Amino acid sequence: MNDPRKFKAPFIPKERIWQEADRLRAAHPAGHKLPVQVLDLAEFDLGLDIIPVAGLREQLDIESLLMGDLHSILVDKHAFMSSRLEYRLRFSVAHEIGHSILHRDIYGGLRHSTAKEWFDFISAIPDAEYGWVEWQAYEFAGRLLVPPEPLKKAFEPAVKSAQSAGYTDWQAADEAALDYIATRIAPKFGVSAEVIAKRLRAEKLWPPTGQ
Incomplete structure (x- = not known):
């Protein structure tokens, strides 16, 4: 070319x-x-x-x-x-x-x-x-x-942590709650919180369901 x-x-x-x-x-x-x-x-x-x-x-x-x-x-x-x-x-x-x-x-x-x-x-x-x-x-x-299975496993306790911090209405607090969760997951994978946030959306984990 x-x-x-x-x-x-x-x-x-x-x-x-x-x-x-x-x-x-x-x-x-x-x-x-x-x-x-x-x-x-x-x-x-x-x-x-x-x-x-x-x-x-x-x-x-x-x-x-x-x-x-x-x-x-x-x-x-x-x-x-x-x-x-x-x-x-x-x-x-x-x-x-x-x-x-x-x-x-x-x-x-x-x-x-x-x-x-x-x-x-x-x-x-x-x-x-x-x-x-x-x-x-x-x-x-x-x-x-960010492999999907470890991401799913890390996501669950991060969601519970967010709930303990007062995040319960995921749609109303969408970006703030997502950033809170992604920031806590990111070090495990050695990537930025922004990357984790995008992976959570790509893997259809966000917003949480059945919480």
């Missing part, structure tokens, strides 16, 4: 995205405990080189980038070195793993020598089309890092 303006996003059903994430997690020891050891999964199980790059976020406004060689993930060096940004880094790497699995044909057909050249190419893809590609990788990353 030489002209990014002609790019068409592949159709990948959500169910297949979930299957791919579950399959990958189950196939490697790094995925067998929580939080999922996503950096080990990338480097040791998938053979991907994680390369910290100074100023990646400042220069290109991105946290990470899968290169067209399908062997290298560039990550912002500041995020890589900062414990405060650990959750963001973990999700970024999971996101790029998603691209490497779901979009091999797209990325593997391109060769660019620098991050800037690669970024310029994908930036020229129509927003609507690339938006679908990014959503697919986001959905993969969320499912990879």
Whole structure:
């Protein structure tokens, strides 16, 4: 593909995205405990080189980038070195793993020598089309890092905690209650509360029923 303006996003059903994430997690020891050891999964199980790059976020406004060689993930060096940004880094790497699995044909057909050249190419893809590609990788990353069964188990006590704190009308207190619950679940999975909130909705656990 030489002209990014002609790019068409592949159709990948959500169910297949979930299957791919579950399959990958189950196939490697790094995925067998929580939080999922996503950096080990990338480097040791998938053979991907994680390369910290100074100023990646400042220069290109991105946290990470899968290169067209399908062997290298560039990550912002500041995020890589900062414990405060650990959750963001973990999700970024999971996101790029998603691209490497779901979009091999797209990325593997391109060769660019620098991050800037690669970024310029994908930036020229129509927003609507690339938006679908990014959503697919986001959905993969969320499912990879937040397996559904452990999420369900963590959800139940978090709901009880919210009820003890005075949240009883889930619809009236929707976002506030969801944030309260997600914040208490997030550390178990090594992701942000925002990711947990989206997974709870995606897995149809929110709002709670029969409580």
